[in-house]
Amino acid sequence: MIYLNKMQVTKLKCDGIVIGVMFDHRIADGYSANMFISSWADITRSKTPSMxxxxxxxxxxxRSPTVYSQLIDNVFAPFSPPSSNPDINYLGKEEGDEYLHVNRVYYIEGEQLKGLQLLVNENGARRSKLVAFTSFLWKQVALSMENSGxxxxxxxxxxxxxxxxxxxxxxKMMMSHFGNVLSMPFGSKKPQELKEMSLSNVATTVQEFLQPATTKEHFLDIIDWVEEQKPRxxxxxxVVNVRMSFTVSAGQKFEIMDKIDFGWGKVTFGSCHVPESRKDCFVMTMGSPTNDEDWVVYMHMPLMHMSFIEAHASHVFKPLNTDYIPI
Known part of the structure; x- marks a missing residue:
């Protein structure tokens, strides 16, 4: 059974409509949430869902017997609340307004993305825009950490x-699968290390931890590992014993803007949202509703890091407003 925590439709004074859907991430990943919303929109117009x-x-x-490589132990860990397991400090809390988590939405122009990609490819490597973006943001967050001691x-x-x-x-069958089919590979560096690395070298580090998690064998290992860990x-x-971890998730291929229509016209803008009370940091890259080359980026991070990024990387991260998306 699928549980949707909440669905809400809000009509604005300008006659616009906002549709909000809350999902439990333990049951559905972003791909599945998008598939549900897209199918729902099709059904409201008596149209057969595309998927x-x-x-x-x-x-x-x-598999029987289950088998997996040690790499899985470097990706996931069984979760125990801090109160029952003092050795695990899950998303440690700090005091002060600068550590309050805030939500911001930016757009990045296509030319800036191409520029970042050229920088990470300067040694002859071929890196994706997502790797280039992740490398740039990782370094910015590290510089913010160093700036704050x-x-x-x-x-x-x-x-x-x-x-x-x-x-x-x-x-085709697997692409319509509803649930969680995610791996969460990560890289770990101290701010000083990232500061001294060129963006190209940071991208090499990102590619190195990302590549092993992009194979069929890796996901078969995850299935076996999860089976052995049930029901934990x-x-x-x-995020275990680490105060600053952030997740980058790519949603450029989601049908958020250009195809979804609930019967009132195509959606003007779509994004995700994380409650400000959540202490995990999350970044979602999405396609732009106005320019195919641009990205829209949602960010949920401590105010301290957001302020640093806005001050030092404003040429890349530009606040989303009605000048960019006319209403």
């Missing part, structure tokens, strides 16, 4: 990897 969600679990069946603490970046295309030769909940190992 029927599948709840078939046969292609996620563990946290240069000796770890700075971790997690990149969410969708395993759907990697798990099955029956790609799991957590990204990047």
């Amino acid at each position: 029927i969600p599948s709840f078939e679990r046969s292609y996620l069946k563990p 946290k240069q000796n603490e770890a700075c971790n970046v997690i990149v969410a990897v969708d395993g759907r295309r990697r798990l099955s030769e029956k790609e 909940p799991l957590i990204s190992k990047a």
